[in-house]
Amino acid sequence: MRAAVFSEPGPASDVFEITERELPLTGADEVRVRIVLSAVNPTDTGTRAGRGVPDGVSPPRVPNQDGAGVVDSLGEGVSDLEPGDRVWVWDAAYGRADGTAQEYVVLPRRQVVRMNDDVPFEVGAALGIPALTAHRCLTVASDGPARLEPGALDGRTVLVAGGAGAVGNAAIQLAKWAGATVLTTVSSKEKAALASAAGADVVIDYREEDVAARIREVSDTGPHVIVEVNTDNLELDLDVIAPGGNIAIYVGGKFSVPSFKAMLKNASLDFVLTYTTTPEEKENAVAAVAEAANSGAFRVGEEHGLPIVRFPLDGVARAHEAVENHAVGKVVIDVTEPY
Numbered sequence: 080m081r082a083a084v085f086s087e088p089g090p091a092s093d094v095f096e097i098t099e100r101e102l103p104l105t106g107a108d109e110v111r112v113r114i115v116l117s118a119v120n121p122t123d124t125g126t127r128a129g130r131g132v133p134d135g136v137s138p139p140r141v142p143n144q145d146g147a148g149v150v151d152s153l154g155e156g157v158s159d160l161e162p163g164d165r166v167w168v169w170d171a172a173y174g175r176a177d178g179t180a181q182e183y184v185v186l187p188r189r190q191v192v193r194m195n196d197d198v199p200f201e202v203g204a205a206l207g208i209p210a211l212t213a214h215r216c217l218t219v220a221s222d223g224p225a226r227l228e229p230g231a232l233d234g235r236t237v238l239v240a241g242g243a244g245a246v247g248n249a250a251i252q253l254a255k256w257a258g259a260t261v262l263t264t265v266s267s268k269e270k271a272a273l274a275s276a277a278g279a280d281v282v283i284d285y286r287e288e289d290v291a292a293r294i295r296e297v298s299d300t301g302p303h304v305i306v307e308v309n310t311d312n313l314e315l316d317l318d319v320i321a322p323g324g325n326i327a328i329y330v331g332g333k334f335s336v337p338s339f340k341a342m343l344k345n346a347s348l349d350f351v352l353t354y355t356t357t358p359e360e361k362e363n364a365v366a367a368v369a370e371a372a373n374s375g376a377f378r379v380g381e382e383h384g385l386p387i388v389r390f391p392l393d394g395v396a397r398a399h400e401a402v403e404n405h406a407v408g409k410v411v412i413d414v415t416e417p418y
Contacts, residue, residue: 082181083395083412086139088129091399095127097392103177103185105154110191112166116204117179117392117412118145120245124399126172132354134174142399144172146179147203148415150191157188166191167203167372169211169365173354180395182415192365195373200417201387205245205379205409206368211353212329213249214364216306217257219349220325223304224257226363228370232259236321238294238302239263240312242274242282245409246329248385249377250306251277253368256376262302264290270407277384294319310334320346327351385409 080102085094105111123143125131150164160166168191172178177185194203217237218224224231237254241247242263254261255278263279265271266286274282283293294301301321307313307328316326317340324344329351336348356364371377379385386408390398394412401410 080182081392082141083392084139084141085127088127088138091124091127091396091403095396095399097395100181102183105152105185107155108157108188109154109185110150110157110160110166110188111152111183111185112146112148112168112191113151113183114146114148114179114181114414115200115417116147117143117181117414118204118207119143119398119402119410119412120145120208121402122208123172123178124402127399132173132352134354136174136176140172140176141178141181141184142172142395143178143180143412144170145204145207146171146184146414147194147200151183154188160188160191160193165194165196165198165200165203167194167206168192169207170354180392180412180414192369194369198372199379201379201409201411202372202377204411205249205385206372206377208353209245210249210253210368210371210377211361211364212246212351213253213306214367215351215353215356215360216246216250216327216329217254217304218360218363219327219351220304220347222323223325225360227253227257227367229256230258232257232304234258235303236260236262236298236300238305238316238319239279240306241265241308242277242279243270243384243407244308245385247274247306247308248277251279251384252377253371254304255279256371256374259304260298262294262297273381273384273386273407275384276382291315291318313337314340317341317344317346320344322346325349379409381408387411389413
């Protein structure tokens with residue numbers, strides 16, 4: 080089988096090669112998946128460059144955490160899947176050397192999620208890191224639901240920073256599915272159109288509008304939950320957040336907190352990394368995201384706010400570079416035919 084491999088960290092154009100490998104065998108409680116689409120996230124480019132989330136695994140590695148495909152083989156003890164089932168996978172390359180940028184991957188059963196036959200592979204590939212991160216951001220507040228479902232966020236207002244990004248898009252779609260009123264910020268008219276297509280109720284171009292004034296205009300309380308991609312926004316977030324609200328931060332870096340503002344609002348700040356959530360938190364996220372996707376509440380494509388940017392497997396370096404250059408949309412790699 081063909082696989083994209085890097086043997087040392089470095090620039091994508093320097094370190095990737097396409098190699099032929101033996102077909103991996105399934106062990107007990109494992110599933111072999113033929114990958115149709117492999118997705119590229121910023122965390123994948125970071126791992127390849129040598130600055131990703133540490134997981135104790137050294138190169139050579141096959142990159143990419145997320146993907147979608149079909150069940151090819153079942154290990155002993157797996158009885159609730161069948162060969163040919165359409166599935167999506169999560170955290171494929173975390174703590175192991177084999178991610179989804181190869182024709183077949185073997186994973187523990189719990190990391191292989193059945194999806195309905197009418198769910199496009201593009202949707203399955205776009206779940207994983209972005210949607211599981213978004214779910215945790217929307218449920219991390221102490222008074223929030225542990226798992227999203229229709230009605231779980233009724234009566235709540237959610238502010239999503241960066242509504243045209245992959246996590247932002249997922250947060251908008253999941254929050255709307257759960258019943259929230261969703262506000263979002265973007266940096267251009269083009270991104271505003273994408274955030275609107277994702278389902279946001281109010282889209283604010285922070286380069287053209289007074290964000291705080293606009294939020295106060297459309298929300299009596301301010302957001303109860305803020306999904307934050309940029310810690311430079313903390314002053315603004317604490318200005319507009321509802322009393323007792325929560326800010327969920329899923330980006331790294333050092334920053335200072337205007338603590339008195341936070342105290343006045345009795346606001347809470349939480350930090351989210353989907354890799355290291357508890358098993359229960361991950362199970363809740365996977366179950367909710369799967370339900371949303373299977374019900375048609377999570378969709379992709381430009382008409383749903385997340386354009387699909389495609390590359391062939393031998394274009395894996397270009398796919399990684401596209402993510403590093405902040406391509407708008409979901410970057411995916413066509414690995415095998417979707418027959």
